[in-house]
Amino acid sequence: MAGSVEAGPMTKVRHDRPTWAGRVPRHKIAELYKKEALGICEEVLIDDVGIGLLVRIEHIFRARKANSGLASCPLCQREIPHDFDPAFQLRCESCNWELTWTEYQKSFQGKHLIASGMTAFLKEYVKKYKVARSPQEKLILIDTLIHRYHWELEGGLTGPGARDLIAGKPNEVIDFLNQLSYGTSSSPEILATRQEWLDKVRKSRAQYADAVKERELKDEKKRQKAEEKNRRRTLKAKARQAGRAGRSNAGEVRDGT
DSSP, X not given: OTTOOOOOOOOOOBOOOOOXXXXXXXXXXXXHHHHHHTTOOOHHHHHHHHHHHHHHHHHHHHHHHHHTTEEXXXXXXXXXXXXXXXXXXXXXXXXXXXXXXXXXXXXXXXXXXXXXXXXXXXXXXXXXXXXXXXXXXXXXXXXXXXXXXXXTTTTOOOSBGGGGTBSSOHHHHHHHHHTOOOOXXXXXXXXXXXXXXXXXXXXXXXXXXXXXXXXXXXXXXXXXXXXXXXXXXXXXXXXXXXXXXXXXXXXXXXXXO
């Protein structure tokens, strides 16, 4: 019919899995500290690392929300509530996107995106970095953040917070931070943070050693308790056996009289 318009094909449903900002590469941070130790202000590198941390933190908070029942569409970031049922279909009508919760969850698992015990430090960094003006101010904010510990405010010092921000295993990250370059041109604030960091590392290792010792003592007590229980069980078994043998001998004597 003249003037009629044929309906086009239905838009294909998309099933994109979310992608997450990775941790900042160690070589960028190492270069940043080498420059700073020499008194060289590399603004581009500072912004590269600083903004990289900002994006990483944004994704940490996004993953946390998803893990608490409010996932985000990977195309438009619209928040979608879910009930944690693995088969639950997350849907964004605006983007014609859908994905099961279990597939969505798999996209951020194992990527160090929860960062427990770091919330206050992450929020502080985001708030201050966004209004920071000078490169030195930004560098100090970067330096302060990457030298934080998980649960530091609670006195726990369970692990370096940088493991969620800088690529590498926890021990690798600690060694990396210990070996960063410092010099006479390093700012007083950065040198002070350096000393605080070394103190925290020592305290954390002492806490770990104490925890290991306490666990070993508990294990030893359990072992001794188990041995005592087995010893008593053995003695009781021998006593029962001796009792049966005694009764048997007594019966034989009566039969022989």
